[in-house]
Amino acid sequence: METDLRLESSLWIGNKRYRAVLTGWHLKWTEADKKNGDKKTVSVPVAEVVGVENGRVEILPQKSVEDTDKDFTVFYIKRSRSRSTYGLLWNLGRTQFSCPSRVLRDQWTNHLRTALKTHSPLRPHRLLVFINPFGGKKKGREIYHSLVAPLFELAGISSHVIVTERANQARDHLLKKDLTGFDGVVCVGGDGMFSEVLHGLIGRTQQEAGLCETDPAVTLQPCPLHIGIIPAGSTDCVCYATVGVIDPVSSALHIIIGDSQPLDVCSVHHASTLVRYSVSLVGYGFYGDVLAESEKHRWMGPLRYDYSGTVVYLSNRSYAGIVQYLPADPLLSSPKDKTRCLSGCNVCSRSTERLFPHTSDSGSLYSSHFSQYSNDSEGEWVSVEGRFRCVSITCMSSSCARSPLGLSPSAHLADGTGDLILVWDTHPLSFLKFLYRHTSTQDQFDLPFVEVHRVKAVRFSLPDGREEEVHEGIGELNRAIGGEEREYVDTVSRNGSQQQLAQSVVERETMNEHKTVAPILCGLCCKKTPAVSVWNCDGEILPFTEIFCRIHGQLVRLYARGIEDGAAMQNCSQESDKNKSRCITYK
């Protein structure tokens, strides 16, 4: 096949002559009229060619076509470093080639298109796109139509676009409508919009497999459709943690070339109900309180998180609880091993083999049924009890622009585990040190009051005597979200119901007679300290305090590849000409 696709000839870029070679896996061009030592070669992997067009064509920022019959334009991925982020920005590279004849031009374009089909079989052809017009700065529509749609068109992807008119529309669509013919689902919005798509796709997959999502003991079926995220929200945490940059063009290019990044998902249950799915943070104590407080100040915009963080910090709260966890195999990895889960991560690759041992291709991966959890449940549960500043479970590093290394810098995207972070009650200044370390490169786990464990499942309950009081709170919260306990607890909306939830949390705080930690300072913080906090689940308040969390290894797949190591790529680009074919470099 490689020999069939091989093509070699002289081509011109401007008035310079190049020797161009298509080998099947790479398109390379080298200046022809220079001495050997001065010759520069550009090598583009075929897998990273976005499209090939006849004529002299420009796509971004505006499409323009000059239809000449001896020219063709190749579009491909070009990387650049971003000053503010760890990952690499992907831009649309473009080179216009001229041929001596139309016949040769057609030969080049045909060969390149055939090579694309042969060597990039996982590229999507048809996508279902949901745009939240109200996410972030309300620019979702503009971002999609000006930056993303032209790239999809160039790559020959057809898309069915739905601009949402209400919260949960995307989730409901995915749960109920015909999805035949789609290769993936793209959400244009923030983490809330991603969560809608996540819930819709996981729910739909289990429905079709006849599995009961609400039962924590059931091993869920991985979703067959990929998810693409075009960041257009306020925080875009999931995009940052899986692509390394928050940039719509980079994300669109990952979708186009059919990148595939498996992702672990944490299911959160209360008794026999499924409460929610999470991919980044399930946090009790500080993170729950900050979310509840911030919901009261939505009018402040993104500033509300800083304000609420300060208020909650000053109120100096800690909460009693019992945490039970099922440790993951310590021989595989550790949350303190100082490694980072980057593109091509070995730990995650080995996990794919471990989680799906009888599958060699992605098609059968989705059709088999697994028993990963039943083996794990034979392990030993560990139980700890005490007062905590916060209890957090995260399935990924949860890095973001503010905390570039994240809540758990060595967490993996797809190893079937989560990291449980326990911050015991401590002096306010020590806790401040812990929080501050998230913004620097200092190790936030290297503190005597912090523990971190790699886990498969976590159970949180309240010490004896607290349950009744909490159930009253749950009843109150359930009334706030509109009635009795439901099998599937609907906490997805960040709008009305979420505000009511926050309000009822506040009411609960002021009604509460339990005061366990003396407030420091005054004014803001002289409210009575509540006996229980709330859970923050990927930015939503959960209506239950006692929960059970289970990590489902590689339950979904994103059009992403994890964070590319910018430093390594740079070293690669400094390699000698001889080694360049091994590196993904462009000039």
Ligand SMILES: Nc1ncnc2c1ncn2[C@@H]1O[C@H](COP(=O)(O)OP(=O)(O)OP(=O)(O)O)[C@@H](O)[C@H]1O
């Ligand atoms: N048309 C709509 N009207 C109102 N709410 C919507 C609509 N479409 C989606 N939503 C809801 O809006 C919520 C927030 O959207 P989104 O996540 O896109 O933006 P964001 O909150 O600004 O960003 P982030 O989640 O990254 O902080 C989501 O939970 C989603 O369910």
